[in-house]
Amino acid sequence: TTLKPIPSPPSYPLIGHAGTGVVDPANSQQSFRLLREKYGPIYTLNFFGRRIVLVSSQKLVNELCDESRFHKRVEGSILDMVRNGAGDGLFTAYHGEENWGIAHRILMPAFGPSQILAMFSPMLDLNSQLLLKWERFGPDAAFDPAEDFTRLAFDTVALCAMSYRFNSFYHESMPPFIGAMGRFLVESGLRMQRPSVVQSWMTHTNTQYEADIKLMTDVCDQIVSYRKAHPTEGKKDLLSLMLEGKDPKTGRGLTDTNIRNQLITFLIAGHETTSGLLSFTLYHLLSNPAAYAALQREVDTVLGKEAITVQHLPKLEYATAVLRESIRLNPPAGAISVAPTKETEIIGGEYELHQDWNCIIHIDTLHRDPAVWGEDAEEFRPERMLGGRFEQLPPNSWKPFGNGARACIGRPLAWQESLMMLATLFQRFDIRFDDPSYHLKIKQTLTTKPKGFKIHAIPRAGAR
Numbered sequence: 197t198t199l200k201p202i203p204s205p206p207s208y209p210l211i212g213h214a215g216t217g218v219v220d221p222a223n224s225q226q227s228f229r230l231l232r233e234k235y236g237p238i239y240t241l242n243f244f245g246r247r248i249v250l251v252s253s254q255k256l257v258n259e260l261c262d263e264s265r266f267h268k269r270v271e272g273s274i275l276d277m278v279r280n281g282a283g284d285g286l287f288t289a290y291h292g293e294e295n296w297g298i299a300h301r302i303l304m305p306a307f308g309p310s311q312i313l314a315m316f317s318p319m320l321d322l323n324s325q326l327l328l329k330w331e332r333f334g335p336d337a338a339f340d341p342a343e344d345f346t347r348l349a350f351d352t353v354a355l356c357a358m359s360y361r362f363n364s365f366y367h368e369s370m371p372p373f374i375g376a377m378g379r380f381l382v383e384s385g386l387r388m389q390r391p392s393v394v395q396s397w398m399t400h401t402n403t404q405y406e407a408d409i410k411l412m413t414d415v416c417d418q419i420v421s422y423r424k425a426h427p428t429e430g431k432k433d434l435l436s437l438m439l440e441g442k443d444p445k446t447g448r449g450l451t452d453t454n455i456r457n458q459l460i461t462f463l464i465a466g467h468e469t470t471s472g473l474l475s476f477t478l479y480h481l482l483s484n485p486a487a488y489a490a491l492q493r494e495v496d497t498v499l500g501k502e503a504i505t506v507q508h509l510p511k512l513e514y515a516t517a518v519l520r521e522s523i524r525l526n527p528p529a530g531a532i533s534v535a536p537t538k539e540t541e542i543i544g545g546e547y548e549l550h551q552d553w554n555c556i557i558h559i560d561t562l563h564r565d566p567a568v569w570g571e572d573a574e575e576f577r578p579e580r581m582l583g584g585r586f587e588q589l590p591p592n593s594w595k596p597f598g599n600g601a602r603a604c605i606g607r608p609l610a611w612q613e614s615l616m617m618l619a620t621l622f623q624r625f626d627i628r629f630d631d632p633s634y635h636l637k638i639k640q641t642l643t644t645k646p647k648g649f650k651i652h653a654i655p656r657a658g659a660r
């Protein structure tokens with residue numbers, strides 16, 4: 197085979213592409229879309245000698261998803277910095293790290309189908325808190341839905357996985373954990389781009405970073421001591437599995453430090469993403485009146501005025517398609533990193549990748565690959581996910597939850613929660629833009645959310 201050089205924008209010696217404006221750190225998503233347009237489905241960038249390769253066609257990504265050739269890479273990616281807070285928790289564990297295997301085998305059973313169905317009632321508890329709040333606001337209030345979706349998702353992980361109540365809906369300000377986590381993630385990202393000398397001089401920033409980590413750690417220690425003081429008799433949730441579970445393979449349990457890392461991980465991984473999904477979904481529905489009307493018709497047919505039950509969920513086919521299409525266009529976790537298992541690996545028959553490079557599956561642009569999604573890839577069209585079409589998509593063309601063994605463990609939890617929320621919102625309210633001329637803007641930490649997006653929720657006449 198003849199190898200081809202991987203396309204790359206012009207760069208400088210030493211600094212490479214750092215500070216050249218090729219990537220806007222505040223809106224890298226937009227930069228990566230432009231680079232994809234200009235350089236195609238594979239291109240490479242270099243920051244002070246650290247090389248990243250971004251891949252975004254289904255054809256090439258399909259190779260990177262082959263776990264016999266590639267595996268998740270934490271080293272040299274932002275996740276290595278997130279380890280400062282989440283340690284060897286599932287999300288930030290290194291490939292092959294022993295504690296990942298132990299925790300994965302102990303915790304997987306907590307996300308099986310019957311466990312997720314058992315979460316229906318705690319989910320409904322929090323779902324009702326949001327509905328009641330929006331109803332009490334009344335039709336004149338303009339508000340940012342992402343805030344209450346964050347309360348919902350954060351409280352849901354804590355209640356479903358740890359039987360713990362943050363009661364976020366009963367507080368004016370967001371739980372302190374969320375602020376600390378946001379600052380921690382942003383700073384972790386910035387640290388990736390700073391030389392270590394500069395970092396050591398930034399004493400104020402470093403003190404805040406340490407304080408934020410301590411706050412998150414303290415919250416998780418409090419959850420564990422609450423559990424020890426209030427044992428859940430016979431009820432097996434995620435936390436009881438962490439405290440008592442034994443790995444079927446090695447017979448070992450989780451250490452106290454690892455449990456703390458897992459709790460931080462679940463609280464971090466579990467709420468920004470779900471909140472982003474629900475917020476983007478409302479935006480797309482408001483921007484596409486035909487899809488909005490189709491969803492409302494389905495909700496009126498399937499739910500009518502009944503209280504939602506688990507039996508309704510599989511019948512919500514259009515709502516499912518809406519969520520799939522929304523997460524295609526705006527995957528809240530827009531990129532994941534992999535590395536070849538061998539020293540080098542050739543993809544597409546012509547591009548050589550090295551083990552010490554950060555190879556990024558760029559989900560955000562993968563989800564707009566015209567070869568899979570056609571010329572209208574940029575349009576929100578839930579119909580492309582209906583009638584068996586989702587099941588027939590080419591392999592690894594829709595990857596919002598990551599890949600293989602390291603894919604999202606919380607996917608079924610997030611999905612059930614989102615489906616319930618979307619259906620009950622449409623049952624109870626007409627949703628309207630506050631500013632009908634609003635166009636999507638993005639707020640970015642480790643994940644993405646709409647920025648400055650405000651709505652009105654108008655109770656529907658005769659709704660439950």
Ligand code: HEM
Pocket residue numbers: 268286287288300353357461462465466467469470473527528529532533595596597598599601602603604605606607609610
């Ligand atoms: C992993 C997305 C909700 C817990 C991941 C990964 C993605 C992802 C892309 C792979 C990361 C990588 O390869 O580096 C999402 C999205 C969600 C969501 C889009 C919501 C719509 C949740 C929830 C939880 C959760 C609700 C917890 C209950 C985790 C954990 C991992 C993970 C623990 C690491 C799994 C491992 O490596 O063993 N998620 N996630 N996620 N997610 Fe989620």
